[in-house]
Amino acid sequence: MTIVQAEWSDILTVLHESHQIWSPGLRKDQYQEYMWRQMNHPWARRNYKFFVLKHKSQVVCSCKLYTVNLASKGKQYIFGGIGAIYTMSLFRNQGFATKLIADVIEYCYNNEYDGTILFSDIDPEFYNRLGFAELGAADFGVHMPKGDMHSAYCAPNVTYVERHHIPIMISIYNKWQRRQAYGFQRSELYLHYKLGRERFLADYSTLSWPKLEITFALENAIQTGYALTERGGHNLRILELVGPESARRQLWCALVEHAITHRMHKVRGWESVAADLFPGFRMEEVLPQEMTKPCAFAPLTYTQRNWGRPMYMPFDEKLEDWMEHFPCPFLELDHL
Numbered sequence: 001m002t003i004v005q006a007e008w009s010d011i012l013t014v015l016h017e018s019h020q021i022w023s024p025g026l027r028k029d030q031y032q033e034y035m036w037r038q039m040n041h042p043w044a045r046r047n048y049k050f051f052v053l054k055h056k057s058q059v060v061c062s063c064k065l066y067t068v069n070l071a072s073k074g075k076q077y078i079f080g081g082i083g084a085i086y087t088m089s090l091f092r093n094q095g096f097a098t099k100l101i102a103d104v105i106e107y108c109y110n111n112e113y114d115g116t117i118l119f120s121d122i123d124p125e126f127y128n129r130l131g132f133a134e135l136g137a138a139d140f141g142v143h144m145p146k147g148d149m150h151s152a153y154c155a156p157n158v159t160y161v162e163r164h165h166i167p168i169m170i171s172i173y174n175k176w177q178r179r180q181a182y183g184f185q186r187s188e189l190y191l192h193y194k195l196g197r198e199r200f201l202a203d204y205s206t207l208s209w210p211k212l213e214i215t216f217a218l219e220n221a222i223q224t225g226y227a228l229t230e231r232g233g234h235n236l237r238i239l240e241l242v243g244p245e246s247a248r249r250q251l252w253c254a255l256v257e258h259a260i261t262h263r264m265h266k267v268r269g270w271e272s273v274a275a276d277l278f279p280g281f282r283m284e285e286v287l288p289q290e291m292t293k294p295c296a297f298a299p300l301t302y303t304q305r306n307w308g309r310p311m312y313m314p315f316d317e318k319l320e321d322w323m324e325h326f327p328c329p330f331l332e333l334d335h336l
Contacts, residue, residue, distance in 0.1 A: 003103040006050040006062065011035065014052070014062045018086050025207030034200055043193040051107075053100045060091040061100045065107075066336055068117070072182035077319065079312070080108035082118040083336035101130055105313065115314035119335050121307045130313075133320075136328035137309035138271040138302045142283055144259050145297055158258055161198075161212040161228065166191050168223050169214075176225075176242040181325040184334040194333055208232075212239070215254050217247035227251045228333065231262060238269035240331040241276075248276055252286040270308075271327035274300065278327075308335050 006014075015032055023031040038044055047067040052059045066081035082104055087097050108116050120127055124134050170188050177183050201209040210230035217225035225243020229236055236259040241251055259267050277285045283297040310330050314320055 001053065001055055001099070003051045003053050003100060003107065006052045006059075010052045010059050010062075011039075011050055013059050014086060014088070017088060018084075022084070022086075024201050025205035025209060026201075030204050034197075034204075037200065038193070038197060041193045041196065043187075043189040047190075051100070051104060053096055053103070055091070055096070058091075059088060060094075061085070061087045061096040063100055063104060064336075065104055067113075068334075068336075069185035070114075070117075070182060071177060071185040072319070072322070074178070076185055077114035077316075078112070080104065080113045080116045081336040082116055085118075098130065101127075105130075109315060114316055115312060115319060117310065117312040117336075119307075120309040120311050124309055124311060127311050132311040132313050133323055135310040135312060135323060135330070136271065136326055137305040138327070139268060139305050140271055140274040140277075140300050140302055141266050141268045142300050143266050143298045144256070144264055158213050158215045158229075158254075161195055161214045163192065163195075165214055166195070168216075169226055172224065172226055173242050176244070180329040182322050183329045183331070198333075215251060215258065217243055217250040217254075219246060219250075225251055227255055229255065229258070231264070234263065234265040236262070236264040236267045238267065238273045239333050241269075241273050242331075245276075249286050252276065252283075253288070256283070256287065270305075270330070270332050271302065272329050272331055275327055275329070308332070 012032065015035060016028075019026075019028050019031045026034055039048060039050065049065045051063055051065060053061040063085040064083045066083065068079050068081045070077045070079050082101065085097055085101065105116055116132075118127065118132065120132075120134075124132075128134070166188050170186055170191060173186055177185065195212065198209075198212050202211040210232050213229045213231070215227045215229065216223045225241075225247025227241040228239040230239065231237075236255065238255065241248055241255075243251065255267065258264075274281075277283065277300060281300045283300075287297075310328055312322070314322070
């Protein structure tokens with residue numbers, strides 16, 4: 001019994017069950033179309049595999065394997081990104097998921113990957129036992145003050161993300177990423193794939209899936225940084241905020257004004273977004289005094305996420321020092 005690359009009929013067997021817990025507000029036919037589009041995207045045809053483990057000709061367990069490029073200190077590494085690990089209900093608690101993951105790790109090792117990575121939505125102890133280490137999975141939050149705010153910056157120009165934004169986003173991101181300890185290396189095709197998934201959910205999900213918004217920083221009429229955000233309820237979630245320091249400070253001001261304008265109660269995001277707020281852990285670290293003087297921001301709060309916890313297994317011991325870096329620089333859009 002070993003892993004095999006799935007036929008579409010195998011995938012439909014899995015989707016028939018996983019729809020009940022993983023479909024983000026999509027009907028079953030929409031969920032199948034969502035998966036079909038992903039698998040047939042040009043980026044996915046090169047970098048996406050759907051593996052199944054079979055027992056007596058029956059699918060018992062499945063997962064996705066993405067080939068992703070991670071960069072650190074000017075070098076690129078090929079990692080196998082494991083996602084959507086699912087055991088069919090009739091075959092649980094029999095060790096099939098452990099067998100599946102072990103086979104995928106062996107596949108990656110034998111095919112000259114530099115390691116494997118996943119984002120855990122369960123107790124990470126399960127993956128610890130298999131040899132994965134956790135990189136850090138905190139969420140930050142800060143409550144918006146009540147009252148008027150004043151800034152030297154113009155009102156933020158926030159628009160929905162469109163395909164024509166992708167080239168400038170990649171240009172800004174790649175310059176920013178080179179200054180990070182490590183992180184995902186992106187191409188235009190990769191970002192097109194990621195944003196396409198988000199757009200499908202925004203168009204078809206019954207959960208009022210928020211559309212991604214983008215705010216650019218302008219310096220001498222040139223776009224030098226950007227922030228990706230989404231609004232849900234009374235929260236403004238920052239998925240990523242990238243660019244040089246001057247651009248990031250401009251973006252923080254714009255996003256705070258955006259949150260106040262739309263009566264958001266809280267700004268939230270992964271800890272990677274809040275790197276600018278260290279070591280004081282306060283919004284005053286990035287906002288000008290004239291903006292914060294009339295009102296007080298509460299200190300940031302951090303909570304441990306129980307989903308999307310990045311874990312990795314490097315095959316090269318030189319990459320083990322990634323665990324020493326805080327905050328983890330992975331951005332939410334790269335969640336597998």
